Amino acid sequence: MKRSLFVLPVVFSVLFVYLFHHQQAGVNVLIFNVLLLGIMYFQKRINLKLRFHIYLLTGSLLSAAMVAIYGAGAALFANIISLILFSGVLAYPAMVVPLNAGFSSISAILTGPFNWIKELFSVSDAVSRKGRFLRKTGLVVMPLVVFIIFILLYSASSPYFNKLTGGVLKSFSKLMQHLSVWISPEAFWLGIAGLFMYFAYFFGSYNTNLNIFNETQGENLLRVRKLFSGRITALKTELTSGIILLAFLNLALAIMNVLDIYHVWLFFEWDGGYLKQFVHEGTWLLIISVLISMVIVIWYFRGNLNFYSGNKLLIRLSVLWLLQNALLVISVAIRNIWYINYFNLAFKRIWVFAFLILVLIGIITVFIKLRNRKSVQYLLVRNSLFAYGIVLFIGLFNWDLIVARYNVKHTDSAFFHTDFMMNLNSSTLPVLMLDPQTLNQIDSTRNNFYPNRHYYVPAQNFDERIKERTDDYLKGYHKLNWQGKNITDALTYKRLSEARNK
Numbered sequence: 001m002k003r004s005l006f007v008l009p010v011v012f013s014v015l016f017v018y019l020f021h022h023q024q025a026g027v028n029v030l031i032f033n034v035l036l037l038g039i040m041y042f043q044k045r046i047n048l049k050l051r052f053h054i055y056l057l058t059g060s061l062l063s064a065a066m067v068a069i070y071g072a073g074a075a076l077f078a079n080i081i082s083l084i085l086f087s088g089v090l091a092y093p094a095m096v097v098p099l100n101a102g103f104s105s106i107s108a109i110l111t112g113p114f115n116w117i118k119e120l121f122s123v124s125d126a127v128s129r130k131g132r133f134l135r136k137t138g139l140v141v142m143p144l145v146v147f148i149i150f151i152l153l154y155s156a157s158s159p160y161f162n163k164l165t166g167g168v169l170k171s172f173s174k175l176m177q178h179l180s181v182w183i184s185p186e187a188f189w190l191g192i193a194g195l196f197m198y199f200a201y202f203f204g205s206y207n208t209n210l211n212i213f214n215e216t217q218g219e220n221l222l223r224v225r226k227l228f229s230g231r232i233t234a235l236k237t238e239l240t241s242g243i244i245l246l247a248f249l250n251l252a253l254a255i256m257n258v259l260d261i262y263h264v265w266l267f268f269e270w271d272g273g274y275l276k277q278f279v280h281e282g283t284w285l286l287i288i289s290v291l292i293s294m295v296i297v298i299w300y301f302r303g304n305l306n307f308y309s310g311n312k313l314l315i316r317l318s319v320l321w322l323l324q325n326a327l328l329v330i331s332v333a334i335r336n337i338w339y340i341n342y343f344n345l346a347f348k349r350i351w352v353f354a355f356l357i358l359v360l361i362g363i364i365t366v367f368i369k370l371r372n373r374k375s376v377q378y379l380l381v382r383n384s385l386f387a388y389g390i391v392l393f394i395g396l397f398n399w400d401l402i403v404a405r406y407n408v409k410h411t412d413s414a415f416f417h418t419d420f421m422m423n424l425n426s427s428t429l430p431v432l433m434l435d436p437q438t439l440n441q442i443d444s445t446r447n448n449f450y451p452n453r454h455y456y457v458p459a460q461n462f463d464e465r466i467k468e469r470t471d472d473y474l475k476g477y478h479k480l481n482w483q484g485k486n487i488t489d490a491l492t493y494k495r496l497s498e499a500r501n502k
Helices: 004-020 027-042 051-070 073-091 098-120 129-157 159-164 168-180 185-203 234-266 276-300 312-343 347-372 376-394 399-409 426-432 436-449 459-479 487-501
Strands: none
Touching: 004 027, 004 098, 004 185, 027 051, 027 073, 027 185, 051 073, 051 376, 051 487, 073 098, 073 185, 073 376, 098 185, 098 376, 234 276, 234 312, 276 312, 276 347, 312 347, 347 376, 347 399, 399 426, 426 459, 426 487, 436 459, 459 487
């Protein structure tokens, strides 16, 4: 039996606890990624000839580096997504559609421990006396462990069962209390999570019968010929249905776009309200409309209608429909720009732009599908890769700092949301240390132009909260362990110290 089969998971679990127990995200995330990906590479789990391996390896390291620089949530989210997808791709190396990686990842987590146990007590290792002993021990211990787990579950759910078993739950609680003196419960469960993570990456497997998205279709559509039945085919009926539907939809959307161009693009007038219906509800309803529109085109051109000689009118109507939807996307973007113009930047307003870019890319890929007779698999592959790319791109920036700088710069012309701003991450503290003139400008702008201003924290209270957070940061920075530090934290401490000394 290879010693590494037992030693490496334990070492990995211990290092996982050391890096992340009671630590914030920082350089520890980068070290963990380098460690994990390095082990996978040297154990030949990563194949640089596979494009998904290259994409996810690059994405994992890039997002981890951004966490080490910023410690920001967007970069951490991108890194977590990258690692989850990577575990799925490793379990299913022949994957074509990236969306299947999520299901493959779940399978890897569930099958990893069992595959590790099978490998640990494999027949080849059982040839030796030691191997046979371990194999027999494992066959006894594993059922016993499972039995104990279910006894504890039944005892916790039924006081009668617990009493029948002699208060096994109470005894177990006392045992855990004694162990907690030596081992922290948080550290213990974090170590268990590290073990399961190791098993998923190195022993996880996937059954292709569980694929949600078809992997065998290919990216190019093939014509499926059918025997002539001697009657009007369903294809002509579907063509007529598509022409009628898209003609009416184009007309309705044309009216919508003309109204938007007039009222939103050219002659928008703010009535002093909070623009919630104008942007929040309106934006998401329009986005849903665009997505449904794309599905309609995909449905009509899912098969042989692509090859039918009389489909030219339907194609033209579909292209016009896609162009009009692209125009609708631009209208949504302009709505969002107006919102930012009057109410400054916020995270949701940034994510709206990111989602609109993805929707616009989706419209372009549907157009390519029509022109080049591509399959639905082509759309799934391309759009899922673009979505992953956008997640990585968002993770390249410290959005808290961008929001803080933009909003402070526009205190004289837009609403400064003090309640939101004073809860941005610590890197924004040097930017939010405002002078009395700017604080007065915030209150003046809100009093003159914005209703219901009394619902929000006054500028003076905002300033007091920022000073309080600054004091806490200066006192607490040196208490941070090296694992949770990042470059931006160090720069923030330096700037706050200099500002305080002045």
